[in-house]
Structures are given as structure tokens and as C-alpha cells.
Amino acid sequence: MQKIELPRKAVYRLSVYQRCLQRLRENDVETVSSEALAKAAGVKPTQLRKDLGYVGQFGTRGLGYNVETLAEAITAALGSTRLQPVILVGVGNLGSALLRYSGFRKEGFEVIASFDRYPIKDRVKGTGVPLHPAEEMEDYIASHAVKMAILAVPATEAQTVANQLVRAGVQAILNFSPTVLDVPENVYVNNVDLAIELESLSYFIR
Amino acid sequence: MQKIELPRKAVYRLSVYQRCLQRLRENDVETVSSEALAKAAGVKPTQLRKDLGYVGQFGTRGLGYNVETLAEAITAALGSTRLQPVILVGVGNLGSALLRYSGFRKEGFEVIASFDRYPIKDRVKGTGVPLHPAEEMEDYIASHAVKMAILAVPATEAQTVANQLVRAGVQAILNFSPTVLDVPENVYVNNVDLAIELESLSYFIR
Numbered sequence: 130m131q132k133i134e135l136p137r138k139a140v141y142r143l144s145v146y147q148r149c150l151q152r153l154r155e156n157d158v159e160t161v162s163s164e165a166l167a168k169a170a171g172v173k174p175t176q177l178r179k180d181l182g183y184v185g186q187f188g189t190r191g192l193g194y195n196v197e198t199l200a201e202a203i204t205a206a207l208g209s210t211r212l213q214p215v216i217l218v219g220v221g222n223l224g225s226a227l228l229r230y231s232g233f234r235k236e237g238f239e240v241i242a243s244f245d246r247y248p249i250k251d252r253v254k255g256t257g258v259p260l261h262p263a264e265e266m267e268d269y270i271a272s273h274a275v276k277m278a279i280l281a282v283p284a285t286e287a288q289t290v291a292n293q294l295v296r297a298g299v300q301a302i303l304n305f306s307p308t309v310l311d312v313p314e315n316v317y318v319n320n321v322d323l324a325i326e327l328e329s330l331s332y333f334i335r
Numbered sequence: 336m337q338k339i340e341l342p343r344k345a346v347y348r349l350s351v352y353q354r355c356l357q358r359l360r361e362n363d364v365e366t367v368s369s370e371a372l373a374k375a376a377g378v379k380p381t382q383l384r385k386d387l388g389y390v391g392q393f394g395t396r397g398l399g400y401n402v403e404t405l406a407e408a409i410t411a412a413l414g415s416t417r418l419q420p421v422i423l424v425g426v427g428n429l430g431s432a433l434l435r436y437s438g439f440r441k442e443g444f445e446v447i448a449s450f451d452r453y454p455i456k457d458r459v460k461g462t463g464v465p466l467h468p469a470e471e472m473e474d475y476i477a478s479h480a481v482k483m484a485i486l487a488v489p490a491t492e493a494q495t496v497a498n499q500l501v502r503a504g505v506q507a508i509l510n511f512s513p514t515v516l517d518v519p520e521n522v523y524v525n526n527v528d529l530a531i532e533l534e535s536l537s538y539f540i541r
Contacts, residue, residue, distance in 0.1 A: 226432020236530035301536040309377040324442035330507035
């Protein structure tokens, strides 16, 4: 099936709606108004309606959306993310922590291998994820057709490692290194900078 | 000093610029063009120039910005974030990992205490951060004038805990629980949903 071309931010919000719908289904809720769903997702109702228009769902005034149908329409538009293999590069404190984070697997992502310049086996103990030396990374990516990577190396090494990832065939990087990566246009990067999240919050404290 | 009223997203981007300038200073770079700084921060030059206008810095055509002066102007506008005390609630896998993440302290945030319904001391071993039972949280916030909290409890408990935080005086929450929090208007929340970050990336993989 041909994918619908969606704006980047709409993709992100559709993932959030999907998450909310999932929770509604778990609670056996069958229909939801655009106002309620927008509130749960933290967006304006007009934004929600626009985004749902992308996936061909327009709701019925007074009736709201059928939770099941809407969830299926979003899944069809986003494509299945089930069992997408991911590698993690940089098994320091944060990387080691991310390997223990159960949220990824819950959402259908499996971290199938991790890499570090100095592979210390203790750091992956109990995670079930194998740890390999960094020099094996490119071959591994190619031979396992890995398309996604989580990057948690120090900022000074992030660009070099990103170049290797891209060269080997990675198309999407979740970047935890506090630096902005320079990648080709067809590679997608989401940045998560935890310190900046806190810093930008602290401004609003009276 | 009266704080300038800045839009939320501008605050976030100013923090990113500050981070880039910091790196330039470490490398003894004295001036930077708006194009180079914009690229390093991952924004468009027009956006950068607009944001720097908020802090009264307009650069000089052909000369660029003085790194030192610009960094000081941003610090003055954002206010010092040094030694802002933070608590962490929910010491599961992710919470325990966040306590070991050195990036917060590096940026001037000190996690002074952690809380969990079932305080298992092993989870904070080696972090130097004390762990208290959840029922002591509200008193602690009030007596230590804590204004910021990192929330890493399960989604089902996040709203209840957020209500307690707000009631006790917390004004800013960095939320790692995969749920949207309903808080009063004067409370600021930044959401970090790691699974959604991955999920929204996976759409772009061919």
C-alpha cells in the first residue's frame, strides 16, 4: 500500500492520538468526541480534526468518533510499526538505562543489539540485549537490515557515529546526544535533550 | 530584574542556542554568523534572528554575533537556572536510570530527593540521591521549596501524582509518563514520550 504523505508534526500527533485511543479501548470506551480526544492528547480540537482529516476520518457531529475505526485508520496511515528492529549505540549510563526501559518493547520496538567502543558486559546484564564492539556496528546494520538506531554517545562523538549509521543504511535516528546532527535529507532524526527540557521549564518558575 | 515575557517555544530554542554557544566557547570561538549558529541549532536563520531579537541581540551584518555577549544576553533573559533543586517521582527502571544520568547536574540541576510508593533502596544505590516513601513527598516539597519535578511513574498513576505535586507547590513538571497531564494554567509541563519518538520516526522508514 502506498503511504499517504504526512507532515512530520502530524505524524507525531497521530502517534499521540493512537496512544490515547489505545487507552480508551483498554477501558472499553466505544466512541469519543473530538473535544475529549483533543484534551486527552493535549491539542486544540481544530488541530485534531485537521490531523484526522489526513487519515480520512471526519467524525459525525454529535456522535464523535468510533474508537476502533479511528484507531484502525491511523494504523493504516502510519503503517505498522510492529517488531521494527532497533539498535542502540553508546551504552553509558543513559544508554544502559534505555535498554532497561520497557516502553519501547511495549510499543513494538525491539532493541536487537547494542554497541559501544568499550563494551562492558555488565552494562547490559539482565536486559537480554547483546553488546558488541563499535567496530562491528556497520556490518551488523547491513546484515540485519536495521533501519532505526537510538544514539546515546557523548556529544563529541555523535556526528561521527551518525555518519557511520547513515552509511550503513540507518534511516531514522532517535538522538539523545546533546548535539544537532547533520544528516542527509532522507534520514530522519528526533532529538531528545533531557537537560534542555528541564532548562526550558525552569524559565517559567516564579 | 523583571523577566521578559517569552513565548514557550522561543524559550526552548534559546536554551538550544545557549547550548551551542557553550560549545563554541569551549572551543575558543569568538564570533559566529547567524547562518552557522542556526545550522548548529537545527533552525532556520530567520527563526534564529527573530528569537535573538527577543533578547535584544541583533548581530552585525558581515560580522555575526559575539559569542560571549550573546551567551550573556540569553542567560540574562532566561534567568539563571543554576542549582535549581529538582525531585524525581517514580523510581522504576526509567526513574532509576534518570538518577544516573549526568546531564542534569552538568546543566545546573540537582536531583535532591526521589520518591516511590515502594521505596527499594537498591534502585538509588550509588546515585547519592535519597529515596523516600511517596507519602512523604508533599511535606518534602513544601519544606524544601521545590518547584520542579521529574515524573516517571506508570501512566495510570501520573495524574494523581501530578495533582499532589501541584498541590504541594511544584510549578514545572518534566513528564516521562506516557500520558497527557491536566494541570492548572500556571503549571508548566514538558512531555518526553520515548516510545512515541520512536514510533513517529518509524513512519519515515521506507
